[in-house]
Amino acid sequence: MAIAGYKATMQIGSTPVTMTNIQTADLQIDQDVYDISDLAGGVWKKKLGGMTGYTLKIGGNYDLTDAQMLSLQALILTTPGTVANWTILTGNSTHSYAGTLLLKNMNIKFDVKKQQEVTFDGEGTGAVTYT
Amino acid sequence: MVQTAHDEIQTAIYAKLAPLGFVDSQLAALGVVGVFDFVSVVQNQPFDYITIGDGREDPNNAFQQRGYDNRLRIHIWSRQRNTQVPSAILARINTLIDQKDLTLSTQHHVSTMYQNAIWVQDPDGLTIHVVAIYEIFSQE
Numbered sequence: 001m002a003i004a005g006y007k008a009t010m011q012i013g014s015t016p017v018t019m020t021n022i023q024t025a026d027l028q029i030d031q032d033v034y035d036i037s038d039l040a041g042g043v044w045k046k047k048l049g050g051m052t053g054y055t056l057k058i059g060g061n062y063d064l065t066d067a068q069m070l071s072l073q074a075l076i077l078t079t080p081g082t083v084a085n086w087t088i089l090t091g092n093s094t095h096s097y098a099g100t101l102l103l104k105n106m107n108i109k110f111d112v113k114k115q116q117e118v119t120f121d122g123e124g125t126g127a128v129t130y131t
Numbered sequence: 132m133v134q135t136a137h138d139e140i141q142t143a144i145y146a147k148l149a150p151l152g153f154v155d156s157q158l159a160a161l162g163v164v165g166v167f168d169f170v171s172v173v174q175n176q177p178f179d180y181i182t183i184g185d186g187r188e189d190p191n192n193a194f195q196q197r198g199y200d201n202r203l204r205i206h207i208w209s210r211q212r213n214t215q216v217p218s219a220i221l222a223r224i225n226t227l228i229d230q231k232d233l234t235l236s237t238q239h240h241v242s243t244m245y246q247n248a249i250w251v252q253d254p255d256g257l258t259i260h261v262v263a264i265y266e267i268f269s270q271e
Contacts, residue, residue: 006192006194008194009194009195010194018195020193020195020196021193021196022193022194023192023193023194025194060193060194061193061241113244114242114268115241115242115268
């Protein structure tokens, strides 16, 4: 059963607080996969799983009246190297994803033809938890 | 109003073009005698006049937050004998609302942007009809 995208909620903080004006959240979880094929192994490749990591990209309307957006900006402007706790409520019952990340990029777009927009790119440190 | 911004925007635009119910003085000096809802123009209404209210609304939401993109049309109906005066009316409307803040009764106004206008002759052969489109973004 599909779930509508608008049911999701983006939250920031060790005590999660909802972040407003967010329109997209893109959580990408990757596992390293190594090719361990050898010459004597026939035509089919062999693979070995490695470590797992993730990136999280969120985007929406630029709005620093939102305390959570302001706190993310501070993580890259004034206290780089500080981690942020994040939670995404999926809207499917009480399920959520959560983790801790370091911000890698903040992109503010000022376009005369539309509203000001912002994206934050982060790289996870530690596990993504699913509850 | 929640769930749509259309009426709040129409009210706010009307207040810009006809503050306190009286046509803006510079519009009046150009010959505009009234600003009306597009379905409320009486038969034999004297020219020139402006109609508002028709347009298109699209959602522009964020998570847990509703927003609206309204493409509002403002119509100028003029019987003056060339496009000079209707163009001056359009210029005055742009001065009043393009890239200006609107006061909405419940919603947060984000932006008002002039998109385009067309000048056409009405099928009656007498009336110059200017259709100007504005994009207005608001959030609950």
